[in-house]
Amino acid sequence: MARPRSGKFYPTVFVNGRTRRVHCLVAESVLGRPLPSRAHVHHVNSDFNDNRHRNLVVCQDAAYHRLLHRRQKALAECGHADWLRCMYCGKLDAPSRLHVTRRGNWEKAVHRSCRNTYMREFKARRAS
Numbered sequence: 001m002a003r004p005r006s007g008k009f010y011p012t013v014f015v016n017g018r019t020r021r022v023h024c025l026v027a028e029s030v031l032g033r034p035l036p037s038r039a040h041v042h043h044v045n046s047d048f049n050d051n052r053h054r055n056l057v058v059c060q061d062a063a064y065h066r067l068l069h070r071r072q073k074a075l076a077e078c079g080h081a082d083w084l085r086c087m088y089c090g091k092l093d094a095p096s097r098l099h100v101t102r103r104g105n106w107e108k109a110v111h112r113s114c115r116n117t118y119m120r121e122f123k124a125r126r127a128s
Helices: 022-031 062-078 113-128
Strands: 012-015 018-021 041-043 058-061 100-103 105-111
Touching: 018 022, 022 041, 022 058, 041 062, 058 062, 058 113, 105 113
Parallel strands: none
Antiparallel strands: 012 018, 041 058, 100 105
């Protein structure tokens, strides 16, 4: 079995001399072709042992897979999938109330008040 970072195990099988993850094989059988090289398979209900085809989503890359996880987490915590987390205070809020900076696949969101407080404290530490 393959070990993801969480310390749990993804179910695997031995096929044609290779160890393969079961969820990838299920996704390939539904697609009718091998997965693209950068593709990731997302478990909708977050149970990595539930490999039913209706529980799997094929993501074109890791960035889209991270986006699905972020939106799932926000929906579970506050009921709004599109809300973002302030990198300073850690609270979820509507994107309209946050300053959002995007660079490629990287994104950070901050409340202006949190950023101002952080910068005041940072400058005070540097001055002393």
